[in-house]
Amino acid sequence: MEFDVTFVGKGHGERLAYIRYLLDNGIDVRVWAYSWMESWLKSGGILRIEVPNSQRTSSILLNPLASQHSKAVALRHIFGSHEAYWAIHCEGSTIGRLRKLLRNLGFGISKIRKNSWKGTHNFEVIARKNEPDLSKIDMEKRVEEFLSDYLVDSSQSELKLLDVWMNAYKHQVDRCGAK
Numbered sequence: 001m002e003f004d005v006t007f008v009g010k011g012h013g014e015r016l017a018y019i020r021y022l023l024d025n026g027i028d029v030r031v032w033a034y035s036w037m038e039s040w041l042k043s044g045g046i047l048r049i050e051v052p053n054s055q056r057t058s059s060i061l062l063n064p065l066a067s068q069h070s071k072a073v074a075l076r077h078i079f080g081s082h083e084a085y086w087a088i089h090c091e092g093s094t095i096g097r098l099r100k101l102l103r104n105l106g107f108g109i110s111k112i113r114k115n116s117w118k119g120t121h122n123f124e125v126i127a128r129k130n131e132p133d134l135s136k137i138d139m140e141k142r143v144e145e146f147l148s149d150y151l152v153d154s155s156q157s158e159l160k161l162l163d164v165w166m167n168a169y170k171h172q173v174d175r176c177g178a179k
Helices: 016-024 034-040 054-062 067-080 096-102 136-148 154-176
Strands: 044-050 107-117 120-129
Touching: 044 067, 044 096, 054 067, 054 120, 067 120, 096 107, 096 120, 096 136, 136 154
Parallel strands: none
Antiparallel strands: 044 120, 107 120
């Protein structure tokens, strides 16, 4: 199967090197966020994302029969190895959370595959963009709705945190040159 887009996440190596490789081979590449959603992944396009399965990995931590080594590997996988800025996992992904995000952004899930390697557990999602391009404002609203689920309550301090997250999102979109 060929994909229109493969997400190159922070935890999968040197993202800039991957992007340079794709550009050098004639593939139009831009950074993720609103820009990849609207600027180069058109309706019907295929997106592939592979992320750590935080739920499966967390179950290792809670298993009293798991070895200390297995638990240490699980913690490293959940949080990233931190040897560089790209080796930090900023969010714990579950199939349900990623499914909700993608549906909220206009994607239909085609396939979900689970995989494991040396005590690490990931899942890969193949999704098709079903909705036509959203406006930048509509995309921001959908992202804010998704991020609001992470708030503990609707207190001022939590709403300030949401503002920080949204400002980071908007900064990323601006850096990508999205319309």
